Amino acid sequence: MNDLIETKAAARAAAFSRREAAFANAHKAQASYLSEVLAGYRGVPIAGYAPMRTEIDPLPALAEASAHGPVGMPVIKAKATPLDFRDWTPECDMIEGTFGAFIPASGNWIEPEIVIVPLVAFDRKGGRLGYGGGFYDRTLERLRARRATLAIGFAFAAQEADALPLEPTDQPLDMIVTETGIITPA
Structure with a gap:
C-alpha cells in the first residue's frame, strides 16, 4: 500500500507541475468545448465546481447551462463522505468552504445527473x-447507485498521463473535456 501511495504522490506532483504551466497560458475560451457538450444536455441537473488554484475554469460553461436548468456546486459536509450539491447561479453569493473552495452561501440542494469533475491528471481510459480525499469517487458511486450519472472530467490537455496508479474504488470518467477537444475513453 505504501508503494501505491508513493506512486500516486509522484504522479500528482508531476501532474500539478504540468497543470501549473498550462494555467499560466490559459485563455478565455478554454471552456468552449465544455459549453458544446453541456448544450446537448439542456435542462438536465448538472454539478460543476468553482475553480481554485490552477484548475481550469468551468464557470463560463456553467453560467450558460444555468440558463437552461439547475446547476449545483459541491459542498463538503464531512471528511470521508460524498459531496452534496447546492444550487448555483452566476449571481449567487459565494462563501469560502472547506479546502478554500468557494460554495453558494445558501440555496436548495440538487442531485445532479451530470458531474463536471476537477482533477489533477487523467488518462485516455x-x-x-x-x-x-476520495470525495468525487464516493459521490459518483452514490449517484451511480441511484441512476445513470455522467462523469465529465474537465482539465487542461497537459494534464493527460499515459497511465495512472488507480485503485478499485476509483470511479471512471465517461468523458474528458479539455481546452483543445473532447475525449471519449476507450
Whole structure:
C-alpha cells in the first residue's frame, strides 16, 4: 500500500507541475468545448465546481447551462463522505468552504445527473487522479447507485498521463473535456 501511495504522490506532483504551466497560458475560451457538450444536455441537473488554484475554469460553461436548468456546486459536509450539491447561479453569493473552495452561501440542494469533475491528471481510459480525499469517487458511486450519472472530467490537455496508479474504488470518467477537444475513453 505504501508503494501505491508513493506512486500516486509522484504522479500528482508531476501532474500539478504540468497543470501549473498550462494555467499560466490559459485563455478565455478554454471552456468552449465544455459549453458544446453541456448544450446537448439542456435542462438536465448538472454539478460543476468553482475553480481554485490552477484548475481550469468551468464557470463560463456553467453560467450558460444555468440558463437552461439547475446547476449545483459541491459542498463538503464531512471528511470521508460524498459531496452534496447546492444550487448555483452566476449571481449567487459565494462563501469560502472547506479546502478554500468557494460554495453558494445558501440555496436548495440538487442531485445532479451530470458531474463536471476537477482533477489533477487523467488518462485516455477514463482514469482520474484527484487530490486524494476520495470525495468525487464516493459521490459518483452514490449517484451511480441511484441512476445513470455522467462523469465529465474537465482539465487542461497537459494534464493527460499515459497511465495512472488507480485503485478499485476509483470511479471512471465517461468523458474528458479539455481546452483543445473532447475525449471519449476507450
